[in-house]
Amino acid sequence: MAEMDELRDLFFVECDELLDSLAAGLRQMETPCHDKETVHAVFRAVHSVKGGAAAFGLSVLVTFAHRFETVLDLIRSDRAAADQQVMPVMHRCADCLADLIAAARQDSPADQPRVDALLAELDRLIGGGGSDDAVAFTPILLDFAMPEGDESGFTIRFTPHAALYRSGNDPLALLVALQKLGDMTVTLQQDALPSLEDWTAAEPALQWHITLRTAADLSEVRAVFEFVVDCCDLEIAPIVQDDDAFTPIVIDFDAVPDPVPSNAPAAAPSPTAEATASIRVNLDRVDRLMNMIGELVIKEAMLSRIIQTAGLAQDLDVTAGLDAIRQLAGEIQESVMAIRAQPLKLVFQRMHRILREAADATGKPVQLITTGEQTEVDKTMIERLMDPLTHMIRNSVDHGLEDEVTRQRRGKPLQGTITLSAAHRSGRVQIEVSDDGGGIDRPRVRQIAEDRGLILPGTQLTPSEIDQLLFLPGFSSKAEVSAISGRGVGLDVVRREIMALGGRVMITSVEGKGTTFAITLPLTLAVLEGMLVQLGDQTMVLPITSVQETLRPAVSELHRLGDSGRMISNRGDMIPIIDLGRAFAMRDTPTPLEDGVLIVVETDSQKRAALHVDGIVDQRQVVIKSIEENYGRVAGVSAATILGDGQIALIIDPEEIVLASGSDRTRSLAASA
Amino acid sequence: MLQSITHNSIGKNDVVAFKLAGQDFCIDIGLVREIRGWAPATVLPHAPPYIKGVINLRGAVVAVVDLAARLGFAPTEPSPRHVIIIVLYDGKVVGLLAELVSDIVTIDDAQIRAVPDIASDPSREFISGMATFDDGRILRKIDLAQLLPGTEGFSSC
Numbered sequence: 001m002a003e004m005d006e007l008r009d010l011f012f013v014e015c016d017e018l019l020d021s022l023a024a025g026l027r028q029m030e031t032p033c034h035d036k037e038t039v040h041a042v043f044r045a046v047h048s049v050k051g052g053a054a055a056f057g058l059s060v061l062v063t064f065a066h067r068f069e070t071v072l073d074l075i076r077s078d079r080a081a082a083d084q085q086v087m088p089v090m091h092r093c094a095d096c097l098a099d100l101i102a103a104a105r106q107d108s109p110a111d112q113p114r115v116d117a118l119l120a121e122l123d124r125l126i127g128g129g130g131s132d133d134a135v136a137f138t139p140i141l142l143d144f145a146m147p148e149g150d151e152s153g154f155t156i157r158f159t160p161h162a163a164l165y166r167s168g169n170d171p172l173a174l175l176v177a178l179q180k181l182g183d184m185t186v187t188l189q190q191d192a193l194p195s196l197e198d199w200t201a202a203e204p205a206l207q208w209h210i211t212l213r214t215a216a217d218l219s220e221v222r223a224v225f226e227f228v229v230d231c232c233d234l235e236i237a238p239i240v241q242d243d244d245a246f247t248p249i250v251i252d253f254d255a256v257p258d259p260v261p262s263n264a265p266a267a268a269p270s271p272t273a274e275a276t277a278s279i280r281v282n283l284d285r286v287d288r289l290m291n292m293i294g295e296l297v298i299k300e301a302m303l304s305r306i307i308q309t310a311g312l313a314q315d316l317d318v319t320a321g322l323d324a325i326r327q328l329a330g331e332i333q334e335s336v337m338a339i340r341a342q343p344l345k346l347v348f349q350r351m352h353r354i355l356r357e358a359a360d361a362t363g364k365p366v367q368l369i370t371t372g373e374q375t376e377v378d379k380t381m382i383e384r385l386m387d388p389l390t391h392m393i394r395n396s397v398d399h400g401l402e403d404e405v406t407r408q409r410r411g412k413p414l415q416g417t418i419t420l421s422a423a424h425r426s427g428r429v430q431i432e433v434s435d436d437g438g439g440i441d442r443p444r445v446r447q448i449a450e451d452r453g454l455i456l457p458g459t460q461l462t463p464s465e466i467d468q469l470l471f472l473p474g475f476s477s478k479a480e481v482s483a484i485s486g487r488g489v490g491l492d493v494v495r496r497e498i499m500a501l502g503g504r505v506m507i508t509s510v511e512g513k514g515t516t517f518a519i520t521l522p523l524t525l526a527v528l529e530g531m532l533v534q535l536g537d538q539t540m541v542l543p544i545t546s547v548q549e550t551l552r553p554a555v556s557e558l559h560r561l562g563d564s565g566r567m568i569s570n571r572g573d574m575i576p577i578i579d580l581g582r583a584f585a586m587r588d589t590p591t592p593l594e595d596g597v598l599i600v601v602e603t604d605s606q607k608r609a610a611l612h613v614d615g616i617v618d619q620r621q622v623v624i625k626s627i628e629e630n631y632g633r634v635a636g637v638s639a640a641t642i643l644g645d646g647q648i649a650l651i652i653d654p655e656e657i658v659l660a661s662g663s664d665r666t667r668s669l670a671a672s673a
Numbered sequence: 674m675l676q677s678i679t680h681n682s683i684g685k686n687d688v689v690a691f692k693l694a695g696q697d698f699c700i701d702i703g704l705v706r707e708i709r710g711w712a713p714a715t716v717l718p719h720a721p722p723y724i725k726g727v728i729n730l731r732g733a734v735v736a737v738v739d740l741a742a743r744l745g746f747a748p749t750e751p752s753p754r755h756v757i758i759i760v761l762y763d764g765k766v767v768g769l770l771a772e773l774v775s776d777i778v779t780i781d782d783a784q785i786r787a788v789p790d791i792a793s794d795p796s797r798e799f800i801s802g803m804a805t806f807d808d809g810r811i812l813r814k815i816d817l818a819q820l821l822p823g824t825e826g827f828s829s830c
Contacts, residue, residue, distance in 0.1 A: 631727065
């Protein structure tokens, strides 16, 4: 019995994957550069769901998948076209299939009227596709043979000369840059490799054959190689529509175990190619590994301290050995983090569905453009990004975009565009949701905020301060609550969730042009770049992302406000000073400001404060450890870490400290809301 | 495995016995993970007075409860001679600071007596029973469910 349950669980896990590849395949079918294999993959996904569902006796699912599959089969055999009539139905079917699977998973009943409606629609398609005018659909074949090679991509032969390496260029960097342009398959030309006896290190022997599926044009591809054209052989040709010719090479690549291909980056997994070998691992095991690596890094720091204090640092063998361990530990930590890293593709794919639903609900035609799907973040982030992004997409469709009439009047395309992009930027991940709507209507936002008592009438606010009002709890920019956004969830929740991930959200808006929400996130929740500060006999950690500057103020810059309020003038701004020792109830009397250092921090809600500490010890990466796991929440503290001497140091949460200490304008406003 | 340790025979339990302020206490051995010497803890801001701070237990952040302070005695001034009994209770790892661990004792259910109703002593609510011995010694059995009630009550200031 338990075994059966396990099999069932496994089936649903597989279903998740199948649904993802189904959604991805369907979207690709709408682009001109899809091939036959995409349709086959979509068909196989639905077929596999059907097979599994039959094994577990999920009859509703089987019936639906079967009819769905029939239409896909018609498309597959060119008896129906994947055109603008058919594709929306296919998308709806995929959504419905996902819901049916979810319902089956929870043993809840299916939404029968919806299923029946879709089945009727599928029947209509089957009827049409099977009729005599099947020949009329042949134009789709012509689409495949479209002469514009730049629509579908390029084949590139790339042979670096020795000069390329000598001038410090790295082919890997070029390949990675190329990969950003689209789906790419890289094949090493193994027949060009000399045998080991003939090999000389000074003569490069690596040649790559690259198939790049991209919408970019030739000049963009050339631009990648701009700096190395003089020192390599480069052939770029548009793809001729027969990728079958390359298949044998790809198989070679997989079959021959060769140490060299590790130089070539793994090709971006194209939905058509068989994915590289992978195993499914229980997340607990990876977490355990991650913990142990964290321990190793800490132990290494402890060892290095012991060696210092024991006076062994002069011994070259000891320091060299320690350096090697440190480097190894760092690399292992990175590799383990890479195991947990997953491309944002998973989230982005779901967003297509969210957008379709939001577009249907509002009746606005919208397209979603995603870029940077391959950007990787920690697995836990992926799951926790799902809700905030869902809300932001809905928000953009509902509030960001104008209705069709307004768009027409403004001379914009009737179909709105929402762009979801992701990229790595200086050690963090930046995700942006932008729309080409009307931008934030600031006078109206202001008015609503006043009406709801969020701000006092006549308060002086800069445009960006007005934009920030959107994040206040209890704010909704729509007069009446609409079906998709009025769920009691506002942007304040989005911001809270993003901040819980150690990230921040920013808005930029141009009137008439659109609004962009930019989220920046740390790469992982496991390590943090921190500033170690001294506070009494305790060492604490301040996240470096919140630190703006450190200062030892001149007496003339220090001011008092009332009995206990202290502040510092900093380039014309008055910044409140918070005595961290008192904030943490570690001492009763304030320390004289002449002793110690001030650290100016800016919180995610753009509030600044100067934290007063006894001294700054160091700056380094720390491994984040949860306090809540065994104890509970501590006010003003976000987590803990373990220092080189084995002692625990608490990680300060500047946001909470600043919020708890002051009663500035926005806070009192938020509280009154 | 655990079952066989905690209930090695019907009606009998192994407990770890320890001393606090001259009185003998004990705790179910099945809950005890390890016993280690005192090492300086990192102070937690806003923590109740009976929380000595947090220590690093092979990478996990573990809070240490000063049993004496919790049971209403004078707070412990810990020295390297003091011990921390690491217990796993309700999925949480917690350290209990005690004076010394005396031994491991097998208690027969028949030896357990109810706690007499002594008014207004805070330790009363943390003791689930008392094991009596022929030599007149008694072991007060700690009730962790009361001592470490849920996250909120435990950590709130």
